[in-house]
Structures are given as structure tokens and as C-alpha cells.
Amino acid sequence: MDLQQMRYVVAVAETRNFTRAAERCFVVQSSLSHRIAGLERELGVKLFARSSRRVELTSAGEAFLVGARECLAAADRAVAGAAAATGVVRGRLAVGVIVTTAAVDVPEVLTRYRDRHPDVRVLLRFKDSTDLVAAIRDGDLDIAFLGLPESERLTGVESVVLDRDKHVLVVPAGHRLAGASQVTLREIAEETFVDFAHGSPGRTQSDEAFAAAGLVRDVAYEATAVDLMTRLVARGLGVALLPSAFIRPRAAGDPDLALVPVVDGPRRIEYVAWSRFNPSPATRAMLDVLGVAARP
Template identity: 40%
Template sequence: MELRQLEYFVAVADERNFTRAAERVHISQSGVSAQVRQLERELGAELFDRSARTVTLTVAGKAALEHARAALAAAGAVGQAVGEVTDLIRGRLTVGMVTGCTLTPLFDALAAFHETHPGVELSLLEDGSDRLTEGVRTGAVDLALIGTATDTPEGLDALTIISERLVVAVPGGHPLAERRQVALRDLTAHPIVCMPSGTGLRAVFDRACAAQGVQPSIALQASAPDAIADLAVRGLGVALLSESMAARHRDRLTARPLDGVDAPALLALVWQRAHNPAVRELLVHSRRAFTAFSGSRP
């Protein structure tokens, strides 16, 4: 008894016709008939009543059908299990990281994954959040760390790593440094230094401005938070950053909450819902690394 015989038997039982069954399994009708006849000889009983135009199962056929389906399912499970192990032995994993990211837990997760699965080739791609998200959707990127304005980008699964409010940061002596908090409309009188379109932080800011009818003056754009801070220190504009980004420059810049922007800027891992075993394993290491990171933050 061979698996292909069971496959043809199930196909005929489902289609109730040898011709349609042959089209389904992509061989000739005579090939299907011959294999089913061989199966019947091995079992010692006819599985189909062929006397009418529509093929029907005999009592023996009905008894055999459920077991044939189970055997095919078991064979498929074996192939899937071996395939998953193979993916983790000699697969390839492309990981995306938003430009300017300085979060080392992602690197810790990659190192732990590589130690456990050294046969998987790792590739790290740095790009803007919008392009990385699209790469995950198309399958060009397996897993990406992005900045986003929404908890879960459409069509993907996500794990939020950081959720923070936006702040403005200015050097000492700047008029906004004297305020306890800054409203969006207060920014219209000053040039702004911020991240480019396509980043999560910028998306939160743009949405808030559109909702309130504010048209800010974007003077300079930079992908790296440190570059934004350096430009603000030199008086080239008001820096728009997240709380933790600004905190790294508290010795040079004064940060003030941005009033009227309630939605947080998020940093998240995103991946396709139907992910491969390598992604699943990397997620295990990522959750562990970022959980330790969150626990160590003040």
C-alpha cells in the first residue's frame, strides 16, 4: 500500500468521479483507475461502486476513507516537522531595523538565536519604518523593529517594545525652555528638527498636527535621534523626540512635554502572521531580551 494510492482513493471519494479526481491529482484517468484497483486488490475488497454514472463508496470504502485521510494527514505532518527542522538547520532570516536604532536587546536576541541555530544565515537590514513594514508584508523581510503610530500595522502581528509620548527639546535660553509644557500651536513660531516622513515618531506628530489644523515649519530632518539633538543644540531648530531619546541629552537640552499629542510613539517588532519556524524561534529570544531590557529601565 502506497501513499499515492490513498491520495487517489480520497480524491475519487471526494469528487465522486474518476475524471475529476485525475484532474485534481494531475495524472491520467487510467493512472488513477489502475492505482485504485491495485489498492482494492491489496485490501481484498472493492472500495467503489462503479455501476452508476456517479461513483459511490462501498461499505468497505466508507470504512477505509477516514483512515486514509488520517494516514495522508500524518504523512503531511511528518514532512512539515522535517521541513521546520531543516529551516532551523540551514535556513535564512532577514531582520529589519529602523535607521538610527540604538536598542541593543535586538542584537542580544540575534546573538542568542545564532548561538542556538548557527546554521541559519542572518541578514540585518537598516531602513525607514514604512519601507521595512512593506518588506515584511511582501516577505522580503522576516521580522523588523520599526517605529509606528499604531499598535499593530494592518495585516501583521506586532509586539510593542516601547510606548512613549513626544517631547520637544531645546537648549538653555530658548523661549520654550521657560514653559512647563508646549502646545502644538506654540511650535508654529519656531523651526523644527525631526525625523523624516515614514517614521513612527513623525507619523504621530503629523497626525496630531492635521487633527488640530497646525502647520509646523519643518526646517531639518534626520533619521538618527542623536543627530536631531546635535542640530537643536546648535540652535538650528526645536528637536522633536520621544521621552527616552531626549533623556539621553538632558545635559545639553531641556525637554518639555508636547501638550495635545496624546497618541504615543511606538517601537515594535512586526512579522507576518503566517511566519516560519525561524521567525518563531527569534521571537522567543526577542521577547526574553526585551523583557530584560524593560525591567532594567528606570
């Protein structure tokens, strides 16, 4: 058994397809299939149930996959640690980002990181904040930029506050409130809203604010992409509450949208979060680029 066989098993498990797994691993399918078959003979178990249309892990395969991922992660840490001892940062850095990140310019940060550490392979993952935190705890992400309601606290990860922000009301340019200097939640509670999916941190921030004010609102449209949300607003299908630091520069050049401050509106905190368990040299290097000190 060797690490390459483990990589092949992980690739097939994640793609559920031998052809796509071989493409991911840059080998021909026959070679990948042969190596996995040899591993199955060595182990004395079948790792995958195969048919002409489907590939699924067996119960033995599911058990093997857990250990294989741990072994590969340990091998990556060993390589990165050896390189770090010589002053060179290598390996992989998995970075999670929410779609409304505003506290940092992520492309600019990644550019500075690449300039300092060109041997690190950076992988980007876009998810909501709850999923990003879970992925850090599970070891699937190294670091993430996320935002949470003021009432929610991060647990199980290390974190540093990057910014605190208020939401603003986003309305069509011709809306009755487009020229208002400010509004309250009570004044907008009867509007039709465009918002993120129910249960997501982006949605929870607004839901909690209305609940705290004893108000109920109608969310008629749910979306995961902010561009779609603002297009729906521009068409007059609803209004939205979005973080001011994120939406203000995007709406500045859009004549179809207007922003209105909300006196008692939602507030959120943006964080950078990372694993509290043995952060990799690549993670520590990113924290250094951000000017954040990782605990020893």
C-alpha cells in the same frame, strides 16, 4: 539549471555588476560569467544586456528573476525545515529595524539569539516603518521592529505591541523653554523644527498631532539620522519632537540638549511584526527569544 546559477543571476541583478556579484558569491568572475552564459544557452534567451559600463536585466531576465528568487527562498525553507525537524535552527533571518527603536535593546536580543542559534545567519536592514512592513509582505524581511502613530494600524502582517510612548520636545540647553515643566503644541508651533522626511512614519506622528490641534509649523530641516537631528538642535537651528524612550537616555549625558514633556504631543506604538505566511523556523526562534508566541 541549478540553484547556484540562480544565485549568480540574483547577485548580478542586485549589484548590476559581474565583478561585484562574483565577490558576493565568493567565485572568480570568469566562473560566474561562464555559468550564467550556460544558463542563457539552456533557456534560449539573454538574461542580461551588457556593455563595457552597464549591466541591466532584459525583459526575460526580469521574468526569470522572480522565479529564481522564489526557488531560492523555497530551497532555504527546505534546508531550514529539515534542520528544524532535528531540533537545530539554521538558515537566514532578515531583521528590519527603525533608527528610533527603544522598546527592545536590539544588540542584546541579537546576542541572545546568536547564543541559542549560532547556525543562523542574521541580516540587519534599517528602513522606515512603512518600508519595513512592505518588505515583510514581499518576503524580503522575516521580522521587524517598528513604530507607528497611534492612528495607524498594521495590515497584512502578524504583530505584537511592544510599547506605547509619548514624544518629548528636544531643545538646545539655552532655549527659552529648556527649563519648562511641560509645554503644549500651541506654545511651540512658532518654533523652527528639525524632523524626519515628509511622508515617513516618524514625521507623520508629529504632523498629525499638529493638524489635530489646528496648528501649522515650519519644518526647516529634514534628516534621516537622529544623530544629525540632535546636532542641528544643539546648534540652535531648530527644535525636534522625538520618542521619549529613545531620546531620554541619549540626551541624559548631553549638556547641549534639554527635554521638555509635551502635554498634547505625538504618541507612537512600537511593534514587532513578522510574516503571517508560514514563518520560518529562524523567525519562530526569534519570537521565542522575545517571549512572543507565533500563531500555528
